[in-house]
Amino acid sequence: MNYPSLFGFLISIVAIFVLFFLRGKVKNPYVRSAWRCSLLFFSMYGLILVLVFLRWKYYQMQLDTFDLNSNGTIDLAEYTKDYRNVRDKVLIDTTRNLAFMTGAALSFLLAGLAFILDLINTRFQLKNNPLKI
Numbered sequence: 001m002n003y004p005s006l007f008g009f010l011i012s013i014v015a016i017f018v019l020f021f022l023r024g025k026v027k028n029p030y031v032r033s034a035w036r037c038s039l040l041f042f043s044m045y046g047l048i049l050v051l052v053f054l055r056w057k058y059y060q061m062q063l064d065t066f067d068l069n070s071n072g073t074i075d076l077a078e079y080t081k082d083y084r085n086v087r088d089k090v091l092i093d094t095t096r097n098l099a100f101m102t103g104a105a106l107s108f109l110l111a112g113l114a115f116i117l118d119l120i121n122t123r124f125q126l127k128n129n130p131l132k133i
Contacts, residue, residue, distance in 0.1 A: 059089050
């Protein structure tokens, strides 16, 4: 895992723990909606970063299978077209390098949509039955 993704993952884990610590202190239904959506944001962000890391680790393991004599280098006899394809996936991996930004953007977009829908749902529930919430 590269450093920006590692920092993003650590921030998401710490934020999830802080949100679970603050769970009992949230009484307002609108703030509870924000709490749920921020929990959704940080959990999705961490999940995206973990999935990108696992994909990169899979390519690394696949690349290691081409080293037939296990000396740590690829000799001319081991250098094949399949090796070049996997090597290019590992070396030119913009998905892994930009995962911390694109994961944050995608998580923010989906959590924002969930927040808007949750606010609308909370408003209708408060309008119909103010004692329930």
